[in-house]
Amino acid sequence: MSTAAAEDPGWLRIHPRTVLVTALVTAGVAAGAAVPAVVALSGRFGYPLAIGWALAGAVLLIGGAAAGDYVRWRRTRYRVGAGQFDLRTGLLLAKRRSLARERIRSVDLTAHPLLRVLGLVTVRIGTGEHTGGESTLELDPVSRAEGERLRRELLDRTAVEAPGTHREGELAALDPRWIRYAPVSFVAPMLGGAAVGGVLQISEWAGAQGEVIAWVTDRFRDTPLLWTITALAVVALAAGIVGALGLWVEMWWNYRLEREPGGTLRVRRGLFTSRSLSVEERRLRGVDLVEPLGVRLFGAARVDAITTGLAKDEQAQGADHDTLLPVVPRPLADTIAAEVLREPAAPTGAPLTAHPRSARGRRLRRALAAVLLPVLAMALLGALLTPVLLWTALVCAVVFLPLAVLSAVDAYRSLGHTVSGDYLVTRSGSLRRSTAALQRTGVIGWTVKQSRFQRRAGLLSVTATTAAGGGAYTAYDTDASEGLAFAAEAVPGLMEPFLERS
Amino acid sequence: MTKGEGTIRLRPPRNRLDPRAAGWWRTQWLLLTAAPVAVLGLAGAFIAPARTWLLASAAGLAAAGLLCAVLLPLWWFRTHRWEVTDDAVYVRTGFFLQEWRIAPMSRIQTVDTVRGPLEQLFGLATVTVTTASAKGAVRIEGLAHGVAAELAERLTRITQGTPGDAT
Numbered sequence: 266m267s268t269a270a271a272e273d274p275g276w277l278r279i280h281p282r283t284v285l286v287t288a289l290v291t292a293g294v295a296a297g298a299a300v301p302a303v304v305a306l307s308g309r310f311g312y313p314l315a316i317g318w319a320l321a322g323a324v325l326l327i328g329g330a331a332a333g334d335y336v337r338w339r340r341t342r343y344r345v346g347a348g349q350f351d352l353r354t355g356l357l358l359a360k361r362r363s364l365a366r367e368r369i370r371s372v373d374l375t376a377h378p379l380l381r382v383l384g385l386v387t388v389r390i391g392t393g394e395h396t397g398g399e400s401t402l403e404l405d406p407v408s409r410a411e412g413e414r415l416r417r418e419l420l421d422r423t424a425v426e427a428p429g430t431h432r433e434g435e436l437a438a439l440d441p442r443w444i445r446y447a448p449v450s451f452v453a454p455m456l457g458g459a460a461v462g463g464v465l466q467i468s469e470w471a472g473a474q475g476e477v478i479a480w481v482t483d484r485f486r487d488t489p490l491l492w493t494i495t496a497l498a499v500v501a502l503a504a505g506i507v508g509a510l511g512l513w514v515e516m517w518w519n520y521r522l523e524r525e526p527g528g529t530l531r532v533r534r535g536l537f538t539s540r541s542l543s544v545e546e547r548r549l550r551g552v553d554l555v556e557p558l559g560v561r562l563f564g565a566a567r568v569d570a571i572t573t574g575l576a577k578d579e580q581a582q583g584a585d586h587d588t589l590l591p592v593v594p595r596p597l598a599d600t601i602a603a604e605v606l607r608e609p610a611a612p613t614g615a616p617l618t619a620h621p622r623s624a625r626g627r628r629l630r631r632a633l634a635a636v637l638l639p640v641l642a643m644a645l646l647g648a649l650l651t652p653v654l655l656w657t658a659l660v661c662a663v664v665f666l667p668l669a670v671l672s673a674v675d676a677y678r679s680l681g682h683t684v685s686g687d688y689l690v691t692r693s694g695s696l697r698r699s700t701a702a703l704q705r706t707g708v709i710g711w712t713v714k715q716s717r718f719q720r721r722a723g724l725l726s727v728t729a730t731t732a733a734g735g736g737a738y739t740a741y742d743t744d745a746s747e748g749l750a751f752a753a754e755a756v757p758g759l760m761e762p763f764l765e766r767s
Numbered sequence: 768m769t770k771g772e773g774t775i776r777l778r779p780p781r782n783r784l785d786p787r788a789a790g791w792w793r794t795q796w797l798l799l800t801a802a803p804v805a806v807l808g809l810a811g812a813f814i815a816p817a818r819t820w821l822l823a824s825a826a827g828l829a830a831a832g833l834l835c836a837v838l839l840p841l842w843w844f845r846t847h848r849w850e851v852t853d854d855a856v857y858v859r860t861g862f863f864l865q866e867w868r869i870a871p872m873s874r875i876q877t878v879d880t881v882r883g884p885l886e887q888l889f890g891l892a893t894v895t896v897t898t899a900s901a902k903g904a905v906r907i908e909g910l911a912h913g914v915a916a917e918l919a920e921r922l923t924r925i926t927q928g929t930p931g932d933a934t
Contacts (some may be wrong), residue, residue, distance in 0.1 A: 431874075573899070709898045709899060709900055709903060710898055710905075711868070712866065712903070713866070713867040713868075714867075715864070715865045716863060716868050730900035731903075734899045736902040737900065745774070746773075746775040746776075749777055760777075763850075763855075764776070764777060764778065765776045765777075766773060766775050767774055767776075
């Protein structure tokens, strides 16, 4: 348990087991480094001496790291005051940082497997300031009970009960059937590629890359090239799918989305590394229903939070940091979105205003240009230099033209926007279709863009800027008049004085 | 169309920039072109085998830069406009890609006035208004010093009177 510091009441220490954690982690690193070192040194000194040297080095390394962490433990104190949260750190330079408690917007608890075994968690306290890098404080680590206490205490606001009958407690829990969407995400082919790359890389370290390639070519000696490629791709994809399933289990095991008293949403998940993310509802500005292409083909979607002040540091696991709900069937995603927003029906499911046909023309022209320009360049070179390029150009055109046209038409069909209740909704994207429902009160400005081409086609793009999430949500290529009417309706009074109606 | 009434357009903001802005943009274009043209020209003077190519590209670049320096400031000066009401800052920029930005007074977080070295020469300043959105900043370039100072002072006064953390 955290012990009160001697000099000052109220000041607490982080958990002393941190020294053990550091020592163990360093030991792992040292072991990883020692094996190749022993192999390399044994050639010159013989095994006993090499192992002796490696051991001595490891002991020095582990001892140094543990001592350093011990000093860090000694010098780190924190305090939950009436109005602020204080943290004192610093080995040589004493550093003291305070956060006003009302500005604390998120408290995340994470624990990697080692921390979990030892009953510890890392607490990350975020204010969500966009300016400067020092917007989060980290307590690494404290005991699990202390972490829970901090989370409750720091996010405990005098509960302003929002009107509406929306329930507290569990909003969603993991359904193991959701795993069927894991293989169709973009993760699978990426992991497949990474697996192939990994095999080649490791074999290169072992000096056996040539042998691996020879072994593979040997297997396929009598098979035509096309089949070889297909078979290898299938193997890589299978590896990717296995990886995607594993990753999904690691990320989403024990998933629960809860609403806690006092208006906080909390996501808990993770098999080995358990993560806990808390978002104050008063910082929530909307939700983003994301449908990557593969997932969308199977009628599923995931829900991200649009919120001000999520911890935005590099350690956070990037893309999934603001995800409220993993990929689930679309109707369920809409239900949970409504539940999260305390709305009777999800604004993300509202019927959208389609964009004019000329927006489709723009997408088609862009897609054709993206395919035809390289193809023409290739054909030109082919005509001048070698006929092989001519054939390549032909194949490229045949393969990519239909794909480009399909994706352009799909991108056009994805476009839409509307005002639904207290939310403005914009949708766009083909590979990653995103339907963002943003609170109208969360809009803090407008940007309207119109290129010469858009002007000729009677289109423009309307962007609502906001302090939350991506910072801006755009309705691309709306009808010129209708898009402005949409913006004027979404936030009454802001754009109106600058409009001319005729 | 939701309203079913005639067309709606954004009207141009009321104020033009200082006329010296055209000269400032022109100088920027000339300086921007002069550097690579000089490098190419020098290279052409010393490297005999590639002389024709180097000098030709230098000439092409110089012509393009001159064209930009002559035409763009004329067009920009016509399209760049700004306006500050009691409720919002409203700016229009761009010629090929026209852009209108509106930031409400109640959401403004900072007001910065910047005078670059070149702007100093022309007696101009840039006022940047930021909101809590990473993508919502509004810049008014090419204001006369006096106008910029007065504008910044007015914006600061209005925004200070508005409570809340502007998110």
